[in-house]
Amino acid sequence: MASGFPVGRILRQPTVILARMNAQAQEYYPQLDSLRAVAVLMVIFSHFLAGGPWGDYGVRLFFVLSGFLITSIILSHKENMKVTGASVAVVARNFYIRRSLRLFPIYYLALSIYLLLAIVSKKEMGGVVDDWVWHFSYLTNVLVFLRREWVGPLSPYWSLAVEEQFYIGWFWLVLLVPRSRLPAVIVLVICAALSFRLAAIVNGINHYADVLLPACMDTLAAGALLAVATHACYQNDFAQVRTWLQSNAGRLGWVVLLCWVLLVLSSFGLDKENLVRRLVTNSLSSIVFVYFVYRCYQGFGGAIGRLLSTPQLIAVGRFSYGIYVYHMLVLLVYRQYLSRWIPGIAFSERSPVVQKAVDCLVLTLLTLAIAYWSWVYIEKPCLRIKNRYSEGLGST
Template sequence: MAKARDIQLDTLRAVAVMLVLYAHFLAPNGTSFLGHLGVRLFFVLSGFLITRLLLEARDAAAFEAGPALRSFYARRVIRIFPPYFAVLGLVWLTDLEEARSSLAWHALYLSNFWYALRNDWNPWLLCHFWSLSIEEQFYLAWPLIVLLAPRKRIEAISIGVICFSLAYRLYWPIATDPALARDLLPPASMDALACGALLAVRRARGADVPRWIRLCWPALAAFFLLVVWSDPGPADSTWEWPRWLLVQVLPLAPLTAIVAACSNGLGGRLGRLAELRPLLSLGRISYGVYLYHPILLAYAVKAQPWIPLNVSEQGPGRFLVAGTATLIVASLSWMFFEKPLNGLKRYFPYVARPVARTPGEARRFGGGAPVLDLTPTDRS
């Protein structure tokens, strides 16, 4: 496995989480499109990395679907659950924003359904869990497809998922009014996850992003920014629905192209920029940054009487105080909590050689060491 590509993907994680922090701490007038774009980038990355890992496991000579699935889920639990449930435990103890009543939904990774059914963002400090729930729902189903479906069908399945998600988006302007369910139910995000998965599938057969994406993604990105910065007009204007659809769909090709480029390893100045140590460090702790930042913001707002800067509103004060607290807590969490636990992944290799019983078997199989651990790329 080439490590340069994985290093640069850490930088993409840093970019994604910085977009989210900007949207929640600094963006004026509640502007959230950059935060939304950061989440979509996380989804493309997750779809790509998870699918690549599973396909590499499947290609190993000693592959068995059952052990690979068990290892996948065990590694996800080790990586994701400890800090996630630590946050839920803290919220339960303090009952901040009276969030205790909804904790069962969040504990079951159904946050997106909680907010969609209520059509309301309360409690706000856990609203970012909707995207973590989407990813967990993806992790439940997608490995079964990648490891058990006929190999030659996985690319077609990925394309089908993208088309289904786009059809779901088209359903809303035709059939119903805007609501949080439009953006929070699983089909609303499967296009981004499946775009990443499709990239991994194409890579596995020696292809790359289609030529039209390589040629057109800068123009699509520019058009996306133009649409975002356009005045949407009244809430019931004829421009509202097509604008929403364009904002949702246009980023797919640029984000996929960017992930493809960084996974290959950028060269020159861009490559050096993508491997700057601060960006790599931020990318490494990005899960903690994303997980903790609204919680720390909520505590900062409660402590406003003792803070000389204004943290109660979007602006530099909030960005400085809550952002600094987030980076400190996420760094400590990574060093003393998440990283040590991640070491347990070595007990769950995706593919392991059989234990040799005789000297002849030992020469044949090379001992009983794992053959495909994949730890360097399994940071998502």
């Protein structure tokens, strides 16, 4: 063996990479929280005031964020296992327990409140009494597809069902697929999602098929592809790609702007059953939102950076999950029980615009207050329990 051969450096390589991954996983990116806030504010803007595709944009942004963050976490777990020798069973158990502690408590609390209100008031509320099994099983999206219609105030839970279904299967795909082949597999998943939507159109299946997991996978996988491109374990694999992206940032900005214009035109100008809209909306969303997630991950500068770094927006992003879970429940209770007590109701006949603005303001403030209370007294205590289930994981 040649005396200059770097044996020590090679033996230290896994530990060095692990240290970098753990540092990356534990580093906080506040602008990503602000992006969560933007996503959920688009949703409540659509549901409380304006309608239109803004809520769908917010959901697609959440999908890209979820694909990016969850894939980054699983990659850290996977590489950590090589160094620590943790078993797949331990890592899988802890991963799913931690996900459950993050998502289940307020989701099932909100569902229970819906169910109780429906029983007490004897009102349909989207059939929650008859369909509770679907919602409690995270199958709201499947129910929407089978019914070929939205299911009342619980309709937004279709996206939560998609994300939960994604978490269940994606963990194993990222964990078991060899590191070198994972980028290609993710690209194939994106192509498969496009093929699924095309097959649905060719076979005359209505646009509610687009809420099923396979139809949404290109948006989720686009975020996952970004995770691969930025994760420490791939630091040497995509160096040339990252250099090219950085040197062409200006041109890419114009491409993203064009995609955004096309996305808005397709959303407002085409019917939901239109072939072009059903095929390209997710793809355009993926391009636009992957760009913004990447820029927030790196840190926007200038006026946009200052806006995304405001403490208020970051705080809203931290409890954005609660805002999404509760906002339609707040709308339901407000319309049925509280609106008569809200100042400004007298304007309803003379000025519907003023009344709608008052309703939107009150609904937003109520939702933010309830979500913040939930974050402090329910979600954060559950997150502290997560620390008990860190064995074998490469990030917290």
